[in-house]
Amino acid sequence: MSKVALVTGGTRGIGAAISIALQEAGRTVVASYAGNVEKAEAFSAATGIQTLKFDAGDFAECEAAVAQISAEQGPIEILVNNAGITRDGTMARMTRDMWDAVIDTNLGSCFNLCKLTFDGMKTKKFGRVVNIGSINGQAGQYGQVNYAAAKSGIHGFTKALAQEGARFGITVNAIAPGYVDTDMVRAVPEDVLGKIIARIPVGRLGQAEDIARGVVFLTADESGFITGSTLSINGGQHMY
Ligand code: NDP
Numbered sequence: 001m002s003k004v005a006l007v008t009g010g011t012r013g014i015g016a017a018i019s020i021a022l023q024e025a026g027r028t029v030v031a032s033y034a035g036n037v038e039k040a041e042a043f044s045a046a047t048g049i050q051t052l053k054f055d056a057g058d059f060a061e062c063e064a065a066v067a068q069i070s071a072e073q074g075p076i077e078i079l080v081n082n083a084g085i086t087r088d089g090t091m092a093r094m095t096r097d098m099w100d101a102v103i104d105t106n107l108g109s110c111f112n113l114c115k116l117t118f119d120g121m122k123t124k125k126f127g128r129v130v131n132i133g134s135i136n137g138q139a140g141q142y143g144q145v146n147y148a149a150a151k152s153g154i155h156g157f158t159k160a161l162a163q164e165g166a167r168f169g170i171t172v173n174a175i176a177p178g179y180v181d182t183d184m185v186r187a188v189p190e191d192v193l194g195k196i197i198a199r200i201p202v203g204r205l206g207q208a209e210d211i212a213r214g215v216v217f218l219t220a221d222e223s224g225f226i227t228g229s230t231l232s233i234n235g236g237q238h239m240y
Contacts, residue, residue, distance in 0.1 A: 001074070002026050002027055002028045003027055003028065003077040003078055003126075004027070004028045004029075004030070004069065004073045004074050004075065004076050004077055004078070005022045005027040005028065005029045005030070005076070005077070005078035005079070005080065005219070006029075006030050006032065006066075006069060006076045006078070006079050006080070006113070006117075007019045007022065007029060007030070007031050007032070007080040007082055008032045008056045008080065008081055008082050008083035008109060008113065009032065009033060009034070009056070009082045009083035009084060010029070010030075010031025010032055010033070010049075010051075010080070010082065011031045011032075011033040011036070011039055011040040011043045011044075011051055012033075012036065012039045012040075012043065012182075012183065013180075013182035013183055013184065013208060014082060014132065014177065014180055014182055014208045014211045014212070015031065015080075015082040015083070016031070016043055016208065017207075017208030017209045017211065017212040018080055018082060018208075018211065018212045018215045019031040019043075019047070019049050020047055020049070020212070021209070021212035021213065021215065021216050022078070022080075022212075022215065022216065022219065023047065023048075023049055025216050025219075025220070027078060027219075028073055028074075029049050029050070030049075030050045030051070030052055030069050030073060030076075031043065031044075031049050031050070031051050031052070032051070032052050032053070032054055032056060032065065032083065033051060033052075033053055034053070034054075034055060034056070034083070035053065037053065040053065050073075052065055052068070052069070055105075056081075056083040056105065056109035056112065056113065057083075057101075057104035057105040057108045057109050057112070058104075058112075059108075059112045059115075062109070062112040062113055062116055063116060066113070066116040066117060070120070075117075075120040075121075075123075075124065076117045076120065076121075077120075077121060077124060077126055077127055077128065078127075078128045078129075078219050079113055079114065079117050079127075079128070079129045079130075080129075080130045080132070080215055080219070081109055081110040081113060081114070081129070081130070081131045081132060081154075082132045083105060083106075083109050084105060084106045084132065084134075084184075085101065085102060085105045085106065086102065086144070086147050086184060086187075087101050087102050087146060087147075088143045088144055088147070089143055090142070090143050091145060094145065094146060098146055099145075099146045101146075102146035102147050102150050103146060103149065103150050103153075105150075106147065106150035106151060106154065107150040107151075107153045107154055107157070110131050110154055110157055111157070114129060114161060114172075118161075118164075118165070118170070121165070121168065121169075121170045122165075122168045122170065124169075125168055125169040126169045126170070126221075127165060127168070127169065127170030127171070128170070128171055128218065128219040128220075128223070129158075129161070129165070129170065129171070129172040129173070130173055130174070130175060130214075130215050130218050130219060131154045131157065131158050131172070131173070131174045131175075132154075132174070132175055132177065132211070133151045133152075133154045133155050133158075133174045133175065133176040133177075133230065134147070134148075134151040134176055134177060135176055135177065135178045135179070135232070135234050135237060135238050136148050136151055137149075137150070137151025137152040137153075137154060137155055137176065138151075138152070138155070138176055138230075138232070138238055138240075139238050151176075154174060155174055155176070155230055158172050158173060158174040158228065158230065159228045162227040162228030163228065165227065166227055166228075169224065170227075171218070171223065171224060171226060171227035172227055172228065173218045173226060173227060173228070173229050173230070173231065174229070174230040174231070175211060175214050175215065175218070175230070175231045175232075175233060176230050176231070176232045176233070176234065176238075177206060177210075177211050177233050177234065178200065178206055178232075178233065178234025178235050178237045178238065179193075179196050179197070179200065179205050179206060179234075179235075179237070180205060180206040180207065180208060180210070180211060181205040181206065181207060181208070182208060185205065199237055200234070200235040200236065200237045201235060201236035201237065202235030202236055203235075204235065205235075206233060206234070206235060210233055211233055214231050214233050217231075218231065
């Protein structure tokens with residue numbers, strides 16, 4: 001029977017490409033989203049992938065969603081924590097609400113869903129977790145203390161949980177995308193984006209599929225010896 005994969009924020013952008021790639025790899029995919037029903041319905045109609053609306057940053061909503069998926073499709077064995085938002089501003093302009101929203105959605109969601117699926121993976125003696133970090137969590141970014149902290153937190157979270165999962169056949173890895181052509185990046189002012197692209201050695205923005213390819217690799221049944229690692233997919237923008 002095909003393994004069940006949950007992709008948070010899996011209905012558009014990078015997440016949509018991940019959902020499609022995992023489906024093509026033979027997984028039963030559930031793609032979650034926060035509130036853009038129109039996009040989610042169009043995505044589901046085009047791909048046949050089940051979509052589910054819940055706030056990945058809210059523990060109680062995650063609990064209900066995981067219970068529903070487990071009852072309808074079976075236990076989640078592949079978890080891609082992709083849901084993310086930005087609320088940019090310099091420290092002078094950043095409010096506590098902007099901080100909380102970004103930490104809860106980007107990092108809190110990883111805790112919520114790993115907490116709710118990890119025991120099931122242990123029982124199965126198989127699990128694949130991929131957390132989507134960011135180049136800006138590795139290198140920092142002006143006006144993004146909240147986002148950089150959340151994404152940097154994801155990288156530490158990944159390495160810690162990988163140690164807990166290793167002897168149960170559960171791998172936990174992160175992908176740190178560079179700048180990828182999605183709604184999130186299209187929101188960046190054009191002149192700023194031009195400067196960013198000039199700093200990417202490959203000479204272009206990434207495509208969502210560039211990231212999805214990494215997720216398929218890390219979640220493959222055969223990838224059991226790769227854990228606690230961060231795969232940078234950024235066109236050479238940040239090498240270390
Ligand atoms: P998009 O803004 O294009 O899509 C975000 C997705 O996340 C949507 O499906 C959205 O749902 C969902 N989402 C947002 N908040 C929540 C929430 N609270 N609960 C559940 N789902 C939620 O983002 P990208 O595709 O650009 O980014 C995907 C991931 O990759 C993010 O974690 C981002 O930080 C990271 N990343 C992106 C980069 C880029 O250049 N684009 C670079 C580095 C990292 P809905 O459609 O309902 O709004």
